[in-house]
Amino acid sequence: MTDTALPTFIAESRELLAEMEVALLECEQGNAGPEAVNAIFRAAHTIKGSSGLFGLDGIVAFTHVVESVLDRVRAAALPMDRALAAILLECRDHIERLVGVVADGKADDGDLIAAGERLLQKLNMHTGGSSASAANTDVVATAAYAAAPGERWHISVMFHTEVLRNGMDPLSFIRYLSTLGEITHLQLNTERLPSPEDFDAEACYLGFEIELASQEGRQRIEGAFEFVREDCTLQIRSKAQAAYEATAGREAETRDARSARDIKSADNRSLRVDGDKLDKLIDLIGELVTAGAATTITARKAGLSELNESTLRLARLVEEVRDQALKLRMVQIGPTFSRFQRVVRDVAREIGKEIRLEIGGAETELDKTLIESITDPLTHLVRNAIDHGIETADVRRARGKGAEGVVRLEAYHDSGSVVIEVADDGGGLKRERILAKAIERGLITDGSSLTDSQVFALIFEPGFSTAEQVTNLSGRGVGMDVVKRNVNALRGTVELDSKEGEGTTVRIRLPLTLAIIDGFLVGVGGSSFVIPLELVEECVELGDEHRSTDGEQRYINLRGAVLPFIRLREMFAIRSTAARRESIVVIRCAGQRFGIVVDELLGELQTVIKPLSRLFSRIRGIGGSTILGTGQLALILDVPSLLDLCLSSSQAPVAPRIALAD
Incomplete structure (x- = not known):
């Protein structure tokens, strides 16, 4: 076995350990069916077999003892109760640490070996086996693999x-x-x-x-x-x-224990692709989209019908290639959700609460990059729900609820976006306590006119916390502001609904991908801007009665509803006179509506997102850039940031202020 195969072994072992954890958690919750037990056994058997091929005797020895116990469970000689499942979870964690040592290129240290021996002793004592008294894993291996004489x-x-x-x-x-x-x-x-x-x-x-x-x-x-x-x-x-x-x-049941590297048949069409290569492909397709747009513009200028037809066919093919390439990076969110089974279990035990995790929409797909980036915000929200949301069993009983609380993770597609919800059936947010804390910190002067959603949004302010005491999990005022900042960085939004005594739901809305979006192109002076198309609700003309000469007008009456708006010309100090006819692009974001005043409406387009350099990365209101078919640069608007600016008491200029020449 070559060293080049070792990274594959490590990746596949971690995947198997993740599957093993999910199945063990099912067993610990009393769902120790044959499928779950067989899944645990297959994972342990495959890891042991793969480790043996690489000469990783420490992993082989430890995993063999675990596998032997699981074999007894499969043969109905040993019950898979909650206590055994909990010990096997510890053994699974130890195997993960052993694999991590291999991944880091280190040798097993004495502490790790001693920890493994203690676990085997614990396992043997529970299963009625002889106490493991080996001084190291090699001796354990010798005892484990002793052959029966005569066979x-x-x-x-x-x-x-x-x-x-x-x-x-x-x-x-x-x-x-x-x-x-x-x-x-x-x-x-x-x-x-x-x-x-x-x-x-x-x-x-x-x-x-x-x-x-x-x-x-x-x-x-x-x-x-x-x-x-x-x-x-x-x-x-x-x-x-x-x-x-x-x-x-x-x-004979052991025959179905196979690793992902096993070539089962000619019909096996799965292929493991390096992520960097896939990112490069997406980048090249993005350049193809830009080049195709330039070709279309040139064909229109030439006025040749045959050339126009050819470019239209090319544009359709480019769009299909784009969609297929983006699908390569789409993965189901289920495995990410499943990781939180262990988080909920461990944290709930730590703080003495009875909590279970429910999962919905596990088959929902989104960009792999988004899944990796959303894990930390989800962790903050889940831990917050466990610590602050769910009450203790005694309190829940006193309120007429079941002793066991529920945290629910759910994902679904909605209007070209992915929505991820983190909900709990706990005590909910206390409006008056949030208002009092916000006034105390000087965030607001009077909350009587604020809606519930506006009050609840205050918990996303930096350092805001209503916790009565600081715990290992939360209460220091960090976390929720990080959630909002990280989600906004992904061009997403965060909404929060809560009802006191019934629970809280945090709703994260994300784009399907970070690479290419459908956009709506607008112009102000000689500058072009792109708005994500799924956020555009409608476009209306800005009447003369709303165009005050001093520029202080900040809202209009849109069919009986107040619509606040911002002017891109003022925000970015664009040095040009306002057009004779201005329009408002009506945006719906995070449950709120506001308008963006522009000079021109230039239509829809496919946009390849280019990140900003570090020099401009902290500018509010701008989320990236793109190259148009004409070769002109267009800025992609960061709509959540614009919403915050629009809803603030006064429209502050962007800092640092950018001057875009006409």
Whole structure:
């Protein structure tokens, strides 16, 4: 096995450990069905097998003991109760630490080995086995793999010539086989060795005849060769066939333990792609979108009908390629949600509450980059719901609720966006306490005219907290402002609904992707701006009665409703006179409506988002830039920031102020 395969082993082991954690949490909650137990066993078995191929004896030894316990559970010889599931969760965490040591290129330290020994002692005591008293994992391995006397197997294996080119090392399989028992005889088969002139140094001509003393069954021994099964001819014969037949039925279940690197059939169409390569592809497609727009403009200017038709076909193909490329980065949010099962379990135990996590919309897809970026904000919200939202069991009973609280994570698509909700059935937010704290901190002077949503939005202010005491989880006034800042950085918005005594729901709305968006192009003077199309509700003309000469007019009456607005010309100090006819683009964002006054409405377009340099990254109101088909630069508006500016008591200029020449 080559070193280049090690990162794949680490990635797949972590995926298996994540699946193992989900199944163990189900068992701990009393849902220890056969599927969950088999999933745990398969994960442990595959990790052990893969570790053996790399000579990671510490992982092999520890995981083998866990696997043996799980085998007893599968055989109904040991019940999977909550106590055992909790211990196995600790064992799963230890395997994850062992894999992490391999990923960091470090050697197992004494503390890690001692921790593993203590876990095995705990596991053996619970399952009624002998106490593990090994001084290190190598001794544990020796005890774990001791062969039963008299049980012998004859193994004949001939490796195919391409096995080395496929990244497999034949000796690693023999080394792993020795962990299943004692190799009493090993003979090299060289009958396929060619003459020196025909010898290919990259080809394999070797085979082995092996005598193995082991207490393992045929399928377990055959499993040692599972990663090379397509690249060898294998024959296993037992000298105690009768004993094998008595146990074969149960051991046959181990055959379905396969890793993701196992080539099961020609129909396996999955392919692991490096994320950087995928990002590069998206960038190139973005450039293709820009180049296609430029070609379309040129064709229109030329006035040739055939050329126009060709560019239209090209534009359609570019759009299809764009959509397919973006789908490559779309992944389901379910695995991310599932990680919070462990967070809820551990935190609830830490603070002495009874809480369960419910998940909805796990199949909802969004950009992988977004999923990675939203994990921290979700963690803040979940921990906040557990600590501040859900009451203790006694309080809940006194209020007529069930003792067990519920935190719910749900995702769904809505109007071209992805909505993620974090809800709890706890005590809800207390409006009066929030108002009192906001007045005390000088955030507001009088809250009597504020709506509930405006009051609740105050908790997103930096340092704001109504917690009566500081805990390890929260109460220091950090977290909610970070949530809003991080979500806004993703061109998203945060909404909050709460009812005292019934619970709170935080709603995060995100774009489907961060790479390419459908935009609405507007012009002010000689400058162009792009507004995300899904936020545009309508466009109306700004009447002369609303165009005050001193520029103090900040709202209009739109069909009986007050619509505040901002002027891009003033915000960015654009040095040009206002157009004779101005328009208002009506925006709906985070449940609020406001307007943006512009000179021209230039229509819809596909926009490739380019990040701003560090020099301009802190400018409020601008979220990125793009190159139009004409080669002109257009700025992409950061709508959530504009909303904050619009709803503030006075419209402050952007700092630092930008002057955009006409």
